[in-house]
Amino acid sequence: MTDWPQRVAIISDAWHPQVNGVVRSLGQLVGELRARGIEVEVFGPDRFRTLPCPFYPEIRLALMPGQRLHKMLRDFKPDALHIATEGPLGLSARRFARAGGYAFTTSFHTRFPEYIAARLPFPRAWTEWIAYRWIRSFHAAGSAVMAATPSLIKELSGRGFANVCHWTRGVDTARFTPDLRQETEGLARPVFLYAGRLAVEKNIEAFLGLDLPGSKLVVGDGPDRASLEKRFPDARFTGMLKGADLTRAYASADVFVFPSKTDTFGLVMLEALACGTPVAAYPVMGPRDIITAADPGIGRLDEDLRVAALAALSADRSACRRFAERFSWSAASTMFLNNLVPVASRKSAAKSKGFKAGRLPQGARA
Template sequence: MPKGAPPSSPGRPVRVALFSGNYNYVKDGANQALNRLVGRMLARGDVIPRVYSPVSATPAFPPTGDLVPVPSFPIPGRSEYRVGIGITPAVARDLAAFRPDLVLLSAPDLLGHAAKRWARARALPVVASVHTRFETYGDYYRLGWLRGWAETMLRRFYCDLAEIYVPTEGMAEVLRAQGVSERVQIWSRGVDHALFHPGRRDLTWRRTLGIADEDFTIGFVGRLVLEKGLDMVAAVSEALSARGVGHRVLVVGDGPARAFLAGRLPDAVFTGFLAGEALARAHASADLFLNPSVTETFGNVTLEAMACGVPVVAADVVGSNALVGDGVTGRLVPPRDVVAFASAIAAYAADPGLRRAHGAAGLARARLFDWDRVNDAMIDRLLRLCGRTAGGAGGTEASVAVGGVQIPAAAR
């Protein structure tokens, strides 16, 4: 029995303490997925979530659910991000009052390590969701020599958890191959089809940005940070220009590397950060979506572009290759191969019919991704880990000991 908490009983919802390094102070794909998950928990009612995360005086968006601020400090050189210092006495008191049945971690940071230790001391099951490939980040900041150390740290953090959740089978295979864990499960992603759809395309809006109706427009959406592959966006555009392929680059997002990209692409159109209908309009108003990133585990922006009927050219890595059908909904090319990226994009620039066909196929595939369905599957796994079945009934499944906690056999 967890110390300080009564056993999870059929008469009350399961309580989940979620620890996030960034729940809402900077918008990204990871915290959008976490907020969606919390919203679904609240809608169902059989799970009560409580979120612990660093906060900001100027958050990017309102948090979903109850958010408990964790003391933090800004990351040197990247002050828009913050690091939680751990579980302070005030946070510990809040956790004791909440009495969680399960702890969900979303980042292997200081806060995540502290939360793991706190849960272990109380014999609570600990699970984690994996949202990005942190071990690759050093490659973009001349710290590639840290990669081996980072992979070792990630293995130590994840190896003894009850379960790990990743958005694609490809990412699951990466973690298994790295020796991180065999207890890897899929928590996929969805897209809001009422928001993202081809009807958002707006040539009038493009004209206000100086983009003519006939201009072949390449869209890029994301945080303007080097690890998103901004150097590749610039290099590919330069290669297209060298080939005489007319195009415009539409950059949606903001971040510390904006000046870098603007310096490389002085003719690009920068919209800054967009959200909601404005973001959907930007996606749908592009003729092609470019995603050269190799750091994401899924690529929410890729799925949003597909839902808008836009073909995608992306690096052939885990995440993108789970979404893009090469030669069907877009093209997958070798990572960081400027020539291959430029050739694939040039083919679309020359053939509007190909763009329409692959955009329509992408839209059809995007319709398979539904937020409620994938989040329900995730919540049901958490319930089983706490000895419940979906809908809040008491669980009767046999359990086995894995990683020091009791895990229902059907949930392994």
Template sequence: MRVALLAESFLPHMNGVTGSVLHVLRHLKAEGHETLVIAPRAGEVTADLHGARTELLRSVPLPSYPEVRVVFARAARLTALLRSFQPDVVHLASPFVLGWQGLAAADALNIPTVAIYQTDVVAYAQKYGMPAATSFVEGHVARLHRRATLTLAPSSASTAQLEALGVDRIRRWGRGVDAVRFDPRHRNEAWRQSIAPAGETIVGYVGRLAPEKQVDDLRALANLPGTRLVIVGDGPSRAGLERMLPDAVFTGHLSGAELGEVMAGFDVFVHPGESETFGQTIQEALASGVPVVATGVGGPLDLVRSSIDGWLYRPGDLDDMRARVADLVGDEAKRRAFALAARESISGRTWDALGSQLVGHYRDAITLRPIDDALPARGRTRPAIAETGVSRRWTRFVALGDSITEGLCDGSRMPDGHYRGWADRLASLLAQTSPGPFRYANLAVRSRKMKDLLDEQVPHALTMKPDLVSILMGSNDLVGPQVNIPALVAQLEDAVRQVRASGADVLLATVFLPRRRAAMLFARRFAAFNSEMRRVAAETGAMMLDLEAMPALSELPMWSDDRVHLRPAGHRLVAYRAADVLGVPDAEALSGLDEAFHSDEMPLPGTWLRRDALPWVWRRLQGRTAGDGRIAKHLSYVELPGRGRRGRVPST
């Protein structure tokens, strides 16, 4: 794999973003991948870049914070760099300015992008006293991460923050810790004696000395009896902090073995920052066997187990912070117990493990990019990779919907005037996984709308006590002259919740369109409705059959001659993808076998205009639909044979 990494900051300035990039480069090199780093030029780079090519671009320092540099590279320049390297994926490390331009360049070349959310720039804008810029920054972050193919967030708090901004396709990806460099065995008693000659308990902080880190909150610990405060790091706030905390020890920036030794020499680690998306130094303290006292918001919530390996104090409550530190300072036995738990907590968080996870995310982005490119329109959320379900032993399946679920135009191996359809096909597949009788009903009727689903189909289905219900509905509503999408979604959600409340599982399917010019008039409606449908599925625990994530389903060979219903090939595709989601073994292989054994119907006689379009228009003018007077083809259960049984017996 070829990976281009765009980083907002880079060597020689070392911070969390730079450190993560270096660990990623090492892992990718070890796995045989090729890498290119595009980053701001800020000075001589002497560190080992693990074979990565570099393109360091002219940059300017951020006012009042010269360690952070801003690149104003033209998108055309970045496009040329990416075109020359030909990456399989672009990794955007804490993207903002350079990352946005890199995203535009990747989009121009149809390259998938993975954006790493590592810096809470919205909170930083607030901390630096730029309230007018906060809304702009918030909007920029939202647009950037919604545009990326995939976003990786390090904590539950950052995931929630991004979701509140409308960002979709968020995956959790934390930060690794060097458990060799940060180890309790590096505790150096000689260093401790030099810092605390009277045997004081050493309370330490490690990180940038900048307003957003709220290091000045440590003033609450300045006169805590029997303690020595040690502050490791550098930054624009250092001079003011030295005046504020004259008795504290300021070591400046430390790294490597020296940092590992100092970290292990602490008795208590304190982290006051409230805008951390993760908190890497917290993790390093835990690896060093040091109990942590941190603010109870953001990244620390996922790292510190309060009352086990540290304490979380109320955000902004400095009295509470002081009390938590005093608790550990005054109880050596508790400190020892917390220290053992702290070291144990970081097992499994190695950079090698996280590097393998990252490569998996790259592969997912590579899969998702062509799906995005094939979408006629994007809603608030986009299709995710369809996950294979865990097979359950369902015995009573009821299909709800309109003509697509009824099976219209799927006359494969059926008598004239009868239709099979994807739901019938799925029922047969599910029956083969059942050791006993399998019952199936199909309440779908052509031309039905969401109101019919809620008022007729769901109540009827609930009387049958199913354990699995499929819902594919909404297309007929969305092609109407006036559409109230929130109202449609509310009806759908009501239907799903009623079925879920009965104890049944729900297979919820997104709606889709053929790739025809006329159909594109409705593309935005369908995308918006599908976006809300994904939310409903997530909130209700419904299984998602994301048919919008199947570009092949929109291709014209999948659609019948009437241009609005699926051919047998389309019904097969939906049935086997649904079977895959429901965990039917070997569904993909069975799909290929089924396709080899069946051929689609021959075109129906007559032209599309006379056979399909004009009758549809005439019915609409008369206020009728094709489904008027029709009843569902399986109003009650039919019994399908399970494994080892033959026959098909109607059930009452």
């Protein structure tokens, strides 16, 4: 039997009540680990004083969390330490681990260099180069950096990231199901759906500007919602949906359109497929790792997003569901556990020794 840790600390600047792919992924992971009897604590912004993120005021960032977070980690005494994000909490946890000589792992969820470059009035290549240099340094202090897809692993390795390993994602096929498919009142078919954050890096205009038959449905919220509603009055914007309402939107659509070119995975694509809805997307990281790895009957990738959207209409909805059922959170959680390292091991030896419990000493100081 694999000697997995019994106490896992996850530090993340993305956590409830935020609603995004990172939070959903971590939430599913935590549930799986706890079901296995592993004690998991998530140290998120909800435990600290916060201030709004400059680019996303609806996202709250922990304000000077260092001393309090360090005490929390010492009191919890984890066997394994995982830093999920590069924000204030991630930076503070990294300082804590480095000061104490503790090994830890990280994960690369979001392509922040591209997000930053899309917002700042500086040359894009220069901005991305500076940002990647800093993020590479952040992750280099850990024993391993987990990435969601083979394409992302290859890209990060090519950018000089070391010790990149695979941690895929799953989908809750009990929650996301075709059973809630129904006619959508006031929307002519075919219904083309986008679901996710409404922000510049998601490239939503590429979808809303397409000449498509039927209707366009946009589910989600974000800083660009008001401007998008004004520019594309023919589309229906529902705002954020949760639970059965979100599943119903996925299942009732005819095609899920994923216009982003910067996502590292795109969990929403798996959620749509689990609801029996085929995917149309660009042939880029994320979509390329999911759609082209399967029967082409579950969607279409094309540099012309309109071509992809129209072609996806002929996809087999039953095949979409069958494909999504391959992505279990149980398997993804096992992969995560196998990537962890003991906090008491030096990073040079941690991977070769396998996991041996090594909690933080009672009197450890950061």
